[in-house]
Amino acid sequence: MTQIYAYIPFKNGSAEDVALEYPAAAKKIDAAAMLTAVVTGSGAELDSVATEMSKIYEQVIKVDNQALAYPNAEVVRKALVNIIPKDAILLVAHTTFGMDIAPGLSVKMDAAYAADIVDFEGIEGTRLKMVRQELGGAVSTHVTADISAGAVITIRPGAFAPVDGGAANGTITDKSADAGDLASTRKFLEVVEAEVGDVDITKSDVLVSIGRGIEEQENIELAQELATAMNAVVSCSRPIVDAKWLEKSRQVGTSGQTVKPKVYMAMGISGSFQHLGGLKGNPFIVAVNKNPKAPIFQVADVGIVTDILEFMPELTEAISSL
Amino acid sequence: MEILVCVKRVPDTAENEFELNGAGNDLDRDDLVYSVNEWDNYAVEEAIQMVDKMGGSVTVVTVGDDESEEILRREMAMGANNGVLLSDDAFEGSDGKGIATILKAEIEKGSYDLILTGAQADEGAGQVGGMVAAMLDYPYASLVNKIDVMDDKKIKVGREIEGGNQEMNEISLPCVLSIQTGINEPRYVGIRGIRKVSSVEIPVKSASDLGLDAASVGSAGAKTRRVDYFVPDMGEGAEMLEGSTEEIIAKLIEKLKAKGGL
Numbered sequence: 027m028t029q030i031y032a033y034i035p036f037k038n039g040s041a042e043d044v045a046l047e048y049p050a051a052a053k054k055i056d057a058a059a060m061l062t063a064v065v066t067g068s069g070a071e072l073d074s075v076a077t078e079m080s081k082i083y084e085q086v087i088k089v090d091n092q093a094l095a096y097p098n099a100e101v102v103r104k105a106l107v108n109i110i111p112k113d114a115i116l117l118v119a120h121t122t123f124g125m126d127i128a129p130g131l132s133v134k135m136d137a138a139y140a141a142d143i144v145d146f147e148g149i150e151g152t153r154l155k156m157v158r159q160e161l162g163g164a165v166s167t168h169v170t171a172d173i174s175a176g177a178v179i180t181i182r183p184g185a186f187a188p189v190d191g192g193a194a195n196g197t198i199t200d201k202s203a204d205a206g207d208l209a210s211t212r213k214f215l216e217v218v219e220a221e222v223g224d225v226d227i228t229k230s231d232v233l234v235s236i237g238r239g240i241e242e243q244e245n246i247e248l249a250q251e252l253a254t255a256m257n258a259v260v261s262c263s264r265p266i267v268d269a270k271w272l273e274k275s276r277q278v279g280t281s282g283q284t285v286k287p288k289v290y291m292a293m294g295i296s297g298s299f300q301h302l303g304g305l306k307g308n309p310f311i312v313a314v315n316k317n318p319k320a321p322i323f324q325v326a327d328v329g330i331v332t333d334i335l336e337f338m339p340e341l342t343e344a345i346s347s348l
Numbered sequence: 349m350e351i352l353v354c355v356k357r358v359p360d361t362a363e364n365e366f367e368l369n370g371a372g373n374d375l376d377r378d379d380l381v382y383s384v385n386e387w388d389n390y391a392v393e394e395a396i397q398m399v400d401k402m403g404g405s406v407t408v409v410t411v412g413d414d415e416s417e418e419i420l421r422r423e424m425a426m427g428a429n430n431g432v433l434l435s436d437d438a439f440e441g442s443d444g445k446g447i448a449t450i451l452k453a454e455i456e457k458g459s460y461d462l463i464l465t466g467a468q469a470d471e472g473a474g475q476v477g478g479m480v481a482a483m484l485d486y487p488y489a490s491l492v493n494k495i496d497v498m499d500d501k502k503i504k505v506g507r508e509i510e511g512g513n514q515e516m517n518e519i520s521l522p523c524v525l526s527i528q529t530g531i532n533e534p535r536y537v538g539i540r541g542i543r544k545v546s547s548v549e550i551p552v553k554s555a556s557d558l559g560l561d562a563a564s565v566g567s568a569g570a571k572t573r574r575v576d577y578f579v580p581d582m583g584e585g586a587e588m589l590e591g592s593t594e595e596i597i598a599k600l601i602e603k604l605k606a607k608g609g610l
Binding site: 030065081098099100121122123125127128129130131132133134139140141142155157158159161162164165166167168169170172173175184210211213214215216217218219220221230231232238257258264266267268269270274275277280281282283284288291296308309311312315318319323324325326327328329330331332337340341344345348 | 519574600
């Protein structure tokens with residue numbers, strides 16, 4: 027029988043949403059698989075997450091050690107190598123933690139590796155068939171992995187339907203004694219919180235959000251004028267912040283702000299999943315992009331194929347004269 | 349400080365509209381524009397700035413075919429001192445672990461204090477750096493957006509984590525770091541810079557030069573394989589507004605009014 031383990035990330039004593047998404051992913055791998063949640067941490071916070079998980083998973087493994095109090099990927103990796111059976115499939119969320127731990131873990135477990143999976147299409151023989159994306163979401167691919175000696179797989183948060191949790195009465199097994207030596211040559215120091223910017227984009231009902239399509243720093247004025255006409259605020263995608271054209275606090279995405287506007291004007295934004303990961307609450311999305319194949323058109327409500335540099339001033343003028 | 353930066357030649361997502369080939373199982377690669385992976389430029393820039401401050405040298409390495417030489421030259425035009433091309437028919441079809449195995453063999457031939465990669469490349473897996481580190485038993489940190497050298501044995505690195513926060517770590521050398529965009533502003537490379545390094549010899553190393561068993565790399569050694577490319581059926585997608593600009597704007601304004609945008 028296929029054994030699947032799901033690594034549960036948590037913050038402030040409560041599991042992240044992906045904990046509810048692993049069961050659907052595991053079912054798509056093998057509906058008959060045995061699924062076990064793995065929680066590592068320390069003390070009361072760990073216990074509360076383990077208890078929370080026992081309501082969703084039949085089997086929960088907890089590993090309690092002071093060295094695991096903060097999820098330092100190098101330390102957690104050492105514990106997991108000793109705890110996950112060699113031929114099992116381990117699922118990890120494709121987050122900044124998952125990217126940190128999973129590739130090296132697959133080496134240490136001598137297991138197959140697949141990253142950022144968005145769908146599973148079952149096992150044939152020894153090979154698991156999966157779907158992932160390349161080139162910033164522009165194309166999808168099927169990949170297969172030989173899982174006969176186990177696999178480490180990161181799944182994209184939000185790609186699998188969450189279960190309505192709560193019915194299980196799972197068993198919690200304490201495997202703390204099996205974690206082994208957790209000494210590490212990488213020491214966690216602290217988390218530096220994001221700086222607060224001049225404008226709080228999370229408070230605005232309407233965002234005029236710009237991406238690479240803005241082309242030049244001076245063109246940001248065109249977006250600002252549209253935002254003013256719409257009583258909105260200007261936000262942006264990652265390349266605009268990398269270019270230092272706008273402050274980090276204006277960035278929408280998993281590595282920036284999570285926003286819940288009513289209307290989101292995606293201007294020259296291609297729509298990578300990292301960007302869309304910061305967009306919650308099902309806003310009405312208007313996408314304007316020169317490239318008719320931009321992934322943003324797959325998730326937008328309304329799409330317009332044109333150059334934002336020509337379109338934005340015309341829209342600003344039309345709205346101003348209403 | 350001796351720094352190795354692993355780079356990759358990739359289709360440029362800003363310059364291409366990706367189409368499938370006639371058979372529908374691969375990209376139509378005939379007219380694709382290639383460039384160096386965007387993340388790698390930040391890694392090379394960071395390495396150059398560190399060496400400018402502390403001395404040492406920067407070597408850029410890639411696994412690829414003859415055409416990958418151009419991206420090594422581009423990074424050398426930025427200021428990298430040496431380039432190495434790892435190239436062999438036996439490397440074709442390598443998965444992430446295969447590429448990491450090839451790079452590890454080259455790393456072990458040198459004496460590097462620091463190995464950098466881009467945080468991810470065209471395939472979006474972000475896997476090679478972490479694998480190389482695990483194979484070498486070096487410490488690793490991904491998505492690095494700040495590096496401070498403490499002494500010749502330790503550095504302090506910031507990792508970009510969710511919500512724009514930064515996770516600070518102290519890490520022993522030698523180590524492997526994957527570099528996130530935004531850590532610096534990569535310098536511009538002009539035609540003249542490229543011309544300057546156009547005649548520099550770039551060594552090419554094969555599987556046997558690296559002492560690699562051909563069965564451990566390439567498609568022979570790959571546990572993970574790409575089967576095909578496809579365009580997913582995403583349902584209806586957006587309602588596309590068409591017509592003259594005036595018509596489009598009129599339709600859009602109606603919708604924005606209905607949805608609370610105006």
